[in-house]
Amino acid sequence: MAHDSSTTAMMTTKKKLILSGLYLSKFDSLGVRKLGFDNFKEAFNVIGYALGSRPASIKNYRDEFDPLIQTNPRKGWHKRSTRSHILANFEEYNGLDFESFSAVVKSFFGSDEDAWGPTAPAEQRDEGESPFAQRLITGLAAEHYFESIHTEIPEFQGYVAENTTRFGCGYDFRLRTELNQEDFLAVEVKGLKDQTGSLSMTPKEYDVASVMRERFFLFVVKNFRELPSHEIFQNPLSGNLHFRRTERVIVQLSWMTTV
Numbered sequence: 001m002a003h004d005s006s007t008t009a010m011m012t013t014k015k016k017l018i019l020s021g022l023y024l025s026k027f028d029s030l031g032v033r034k035l036g037f038d039n040f041k042e043a044f045n046v047i048g049y050a051l052g053s054r055p056a057s058i059k060n061y062r063d064e065f066d067p068l069i070q071t072n073p074r075k076g077w078h079k080r081s082t083r084s085h086i087l088a089n090f091e092e093y094n095g096l097d098f099e100s101f102s103a104v105v106k107s108f109f110g111s112d113e114d115a116w117g118p119t120a121p122a123e124q125r126d127e128g129e130s131p132f133a134q135r136l137i138t139g140l141a142a143e144h145y146f147e148s149i150h151t152e153i154p155e156f157q158g159y160v161a162e163n164t165t166r167f168g169c170g171y172d173f174r175l176r177t178e179l180n181q182e183d184f185l186a187v188e189v190k191g192l193k194d195q196t197g198s199l200s201m202t203p204k205e206y207d208v209a210s211v212m213r214e215r216f217f218l219f220v221v222k223n224f225r226e227l228p229s230h231e232i233f234q235n236p237l238s239g240n241l242h243f244r245r246t247e248r249v250i251v252q253l254s255w256m257t258t259v
Contacts, residue, residue, distance in 0.1 A: 008107040013051055016108045018089050020047050021061025023105050027098060028072040034102050036130020042193070042225045046133065049148070049228070050109060050140040065090060106132055109140060134193075142191030142221040143172055145228055150175075150187075155217070155232060159185060170208030171216070186212050191221045201243065209237050 011019075024031050024043060037043040040059070048055035064083070066076020068090050082090075096104065109132075143165060150156050150173075159175035171186035186208060190199045199220065201209070209216040218236040221228055233239055 008104065011108075013053065015089070016051055017048075017053055017057050018061050018086065019093060020051070020058050020105055020108070021063075022065045022089060022093060023101050024058070024062045025065035025069050025072060025074075025076070026094065027101070030098070031102070034098070035105065036133030038193075038225055041227075042133075045224045045228055046136050046141045047105075049142075049144045050136045052144045052147075061086075068094075109136060137191040137193055137224050139191070141224060142189045145191075145221045145230070146173065146187070146189045146219055149230070153232070155234070156185070156187075161187075168204070170202070170204040183215070185215050185217060187217045187219050189219045189221065191224060193223075193225050195223045197222075200246075206237070206243070209235075213238065 024040070027034070029040075032038075032040060032043050035043060035047075037046065040062075041055075044055040044058045048058045063074070063076040064086055066072060066074045067078040068082065068087075093101070093104075143163070147161065147163070150159075150161050156175055158177050160178070162174045162176070163172070164174050165172050171188045173187040173189065175185040175187060176183075188201070188205055188209070192199070199218075209218075214235050216235060218233040218241075220231050220233070222231060223229055233241060237243065
């Protein structure tokens with residue numbers, strides 16, 4: 001069965017959640033490691049939030065497929081009949097081999113690990129770290145976590161969030177009130193696998209933070225490995241965080257010819 005990017009693009013979020021559950025049920029801990037996660041909790045947290053859903057959704061779908069999979073030790077939801085749409089997805093996708101199914105799951109997020117190569121950020125090329133997992137933690141999973149919880153945060157009460165990640169403006173979200181559309185808060189979202197870790201800011205992010213000062217927030221989502229939580233740093237360049245400038249020279253090879 002062939003699945004290209006156009007096929008994935010047409011999938012609903014629900015179908016991606018279902019297939020992620022099937023993948024984790026079918027390939028168990030081998031699938032968890034293939035995606036770069038340390039355990040099932042991390043896989044549920046990161047994939048769930050990255051797809052704009054709840055971590056429990058991934059776990060529930062995995063458990064629902066477990067009775068159909070004979071190669072893992074879990075019984076799953078074996079005391080109830082398998083729902084028809086779950087069975088239909090099982091019959092359609094269970095025949096995929098490990099590498100093909102892994103590629104399908106990664107394609108849900110537009111992932112191409114080869115594209116990272118030597119130019120990937122250092123924190124995403126550390127030994128033992130998966131570019132795919134780290135990309136989701138520092139990107140989609142952290143951003144969607146913020147979107148799911150920002151209305152409950154006292155500092156952002158009364159604000160409407162606009163996702164600006166594609167605009168290259170030095171922050172991920174612009175927060176405005178209905179009464180004042182001119183003045184806004186800027187929120188840059190970062191994600192960490194563990195409770196602590198290193199964060200980096202791009203030159204653009206750093207410059208915007210230095211100009212906006214009290215209106216710039218660094219929103220850090222921590223501990224995707226176990227139970228995500230967050231910490232907020234207002235005006236992060238003037239607080240308890242200490243940033244140091246680093247420079248990196250990248251050598252990029254190319255091959256040229258004349259015609």
